[in-house]
Amino acid sequence: MTVQPQQMADQTVLVYASDPGEPPGVTPVRHPVPQLETQPFPTAIAQPAPQPDSAGPGTPAFRYWVAADALSSGSRMWGALVPSGTQWVPSVGRVLTAHLDEGVDLNAFYTRTGLEFFHRTVAGVEVFSAQSPEIVRHELGHAVLDALRPQLWNAAMHEADGVHEAFGDISALLTALQLESLRVTVLTETQGNLELSSQLSRMAEQLGWAIRQLERDAVDPDCLRNMSNHFFYRDPVELPPDGPANTLTSAPHSFSRVFSGAFLKALAGIFRQQPAQDQAALARAGEIAGQLLVDAIVAAPVVSAYYAQLAGHMIAADQRRFGGAHGRALRSAFVRHGILSLEAATSLTAAEVARRGAGLAEAMPGGSDDQGLTTVTVQGMAYGIKGPLVLNAPGEVRRFGIAGSDPVGGSLRPADPEQVATSYLEDLLRRGRVDVPQEYRSDTAVVDDNPSRFTTHEIARSEAAEGLALVRRRFA
Incomplete structure (x- = not known):
C-alpha cells in the first residue's frame, strides 16, 4: 500500500544518520519522514514508499527510508546555495529518480537519467550502497554539479572528473553538517581541529571495508576516501592512470582527493575564524564554504588547470560576498595542496579580483553541454x-592567470587542450573504462570485454561532426 504524504506528516522513520560503518555498524536513529519533493531539486525513489514504522535494518523498507532521508536532506542543503532557477539537466526531467538495487556490484552511478545503487555480499555481510547516506548524497552531488555545469559531463579532461568526484564527497560532508548531533560528535572527535580525520572526513566506511576485503590497497585503510589527506597537486597528464590508494593517480576518485582535501582545510580555516568554535559556528562555516564553492563552479571557465581556476574563483567569491574575510583560509588551503602556487595565491589581491572579476555576480548556471568546449579530432586507429x-577539450579563456605549484618552485604551465584531451582518452583506455562497439574496433583494438569491469564512456557516432565521438554514459 502506498502511504500518502499527509499520513506521514507527524511520523518518523528509522534511518542511518551517517554511513553504517564497518560491520557490525552504527545504531539507527529516528528522523522525521523525509519529503522528496524538495525544490529546486525534487527527487523520487522508483519503488513505492513503505509504511514509516515498517523498517528495520537489513530490510528493503529500511533502505528506502535511509535513501529518502539522504536525498531529501541533500536536496534541501544544495537548494539553499544554488542560484535561483537552477534545475536538473533536461535528460533527468523534473524529478531525479533513484533505483535502490540494480544488481550485484560494489558501486553506485549517476547516469544523467537517475541514480543507480547496487549490493554485494562480502565476507558474509550484505552491503547495499543505497544504505549509506554518504554514498546517496555523493551521487546526488554529481546530479547537482551537472545542473550547475553541464559542460563538465562530456569534457575530456581529468580535472573535470576530479571536480565531479570531489563535489560528490563535499556534498556528503556539507549535508552531514546539517545535523547538530554530528557537528557535536566531530568537534569532540577532532578537539576542534577539523583538518584531522574524523567521521566527517571519512567517506563511505562500509563500502571501503567491503572493497578492502577483495582488493586491500584499492581504498584507504579506514574508509573509501578520506578528505583529511596531504595529496599535493600535479598536472594529471603527468600522473599514472591507476595505482594503490596511498598514491596519487589521474583516476577520478584518486585525483579528486587533492581538491576535497583542500576544501576540508578551507572549511577548517573558516571555522577557526568564527567568533566561537562551537557546533553552531561549524554549521555557519559549512554554509560559507558551500556557498563559495557554488559561486566558483558557476563562474569559473572550463580550462586546463581547472582546479586552480576554481580556487581563484572561490577567493573572488569571498571578496565579493564577504569583503575577503576568509581569503587567508582559502589561500592557505589551496597552497598547501598545491592547487595554487605561492605566486598565484598572492597575485589574487582585491584589486586584481575587481579588475578581472567583472561579471562574476551575473554568472548563471546551466547552458549547453558543449558551451566553453572545443573539439579536438584525433586518429582513432592509434x-x-x-x-x-x-x-x-577545455576551450574557454582563463579569467585569472593562475596555476598550480611546480614541486621545484613557481607555477606549472597548464597543458594545452589537445594534450589534456588525448591524455584523458588514453587513461580511460588504459583503465578499461571505454565501451567500444564491435563495428568500431580495429584488428588491434585493446578492449577485452571483461564483464566485471564497468565502463564510464562509449565510442558512438558523433552527432555534431564527421566520425566518432567519446561520449560519457555515467559517473561511477
Whole structure:
C-alpha cells in the first residue's frame, strides 16, 4: 500500500544518520519522514514508499527510508546555495529518480537519467550502497554539479572528473553538517581541529571495508576516501592512470582527493575564524564554504588547470560576498595542496579580483553541454578505433592567470587542450573504462570485454561532426 504524504506528516522513520560503518555498524536513529519533493531539486525513489514504522535494518523498507532521508536532506542543503532557477539537466526531467538495487556490484552511478545503487555480499555481510547516506548524497552531488555545469559531463579532461568526484564527497560532508548531533560528535572527535580525520572526513566506511576485503590497497585503510589527506597537486597528464590508494593517480576518485582535501582545510580555516568554535559556528562555516564553492563552479571557465581556476574563483567569491574575510583560509588551503602556487595565491589581491572579476555576480548556471568546449579530432586507429575520433577539450579563456605549484618552485604551465584531451582518452583506455562497439574496433583494438569491469564512456557516432565521438554514459 502506498502511504500518502499527509499520513506521514507527524511520523518518523528509522534511518542511518551517517554511513553504517564497518560491520557490525552504527545504531539507527529516528528522523522525521523525509519529503522528496524538495525544490529546486525534487527527487523520487522508483519503488513505492513503505509504511514509516515498517523498517528495520537489513530490510528493503529500511533502505528506502535511509535513501529518502539522504536525498531529501541533500536536496534541501544544495537548494539553499544554488542560484535561483537552477534545475536538473533536461535528460533527468523534473524529478531525479533513484533505483535502490540494480544488481550485484560494489558501486553506485549517476547516469544523467537517475541514480543507480547496487549490493554485494562480502565476507558474509550484505552491503547495499543505497544504505549509506554518504554514498546517496555523493551521487546526488554529481546530479547537482551537472545542473550547475553541464559542460563538465562530456569534457575530456581529468580535472573535470576530479571536480565531479570531489563535489560528490563535499556534498556528503556539507549535508552531514546539517545535523547538530554530528557537528557535536566531530568537534569532540577532532578537539576542534577539523583538518584531522574524523567521521566527517571519512567517506563511505562500509563500502571501503567491503572493497578492502577483495582488493586491500584499492581504498584507504579506514574508509573509501578520506578528505583529511596531504595529496599535493600535479598536472594529471603527468600522473599514472591507476595505482594503490596511498598514491596519487589521474583516476577520478584518486585525483579528486587533492581538491576535497583542500576544501576540508578551507572549511577548517573558516571555522577557526568564527567568533566561537562551537557546533553552531561549524554549521555557519559549512554554509560559507558551500556557498563559495557554488559561486566558483558557476563562474569559473572550463580550462586546463581547472582546479586552480576554481580556487581563484572561490577567493573572488569571498571578496565579493564577504569583503575577503576568509581569503587567508582559502589561500592557505589551496597552497598547501598545491592547487595554487605561492605566486598565484598572492597575485589574487582585491584589486586584481575587481579588475578581472567583472561579471562574476551575473554568472548563471546551466547552458549547453558543449558551451566553453572545443573539439579536438584525433586518429582513432592509434587507439584501436576505426576512423577519426572527436573529443571535447577545455576551450574557454582563463579569467585569472593562475596555476598550480611546480614541486621545484613557481607555477606549472597548464597543458594545452589537445594534450589534456588525448591524455584523458588514453587513461580511460588504459583503465578499461571505454565501451567500444564491435563495428568500431580495429584488428588491434585493446578492449577485452571483461564483464566485471564497468565502463564510464562509449565510442558512438558523433552527432555534431564527421566520425566518432567519446561520449560519457555515467559517473561511477
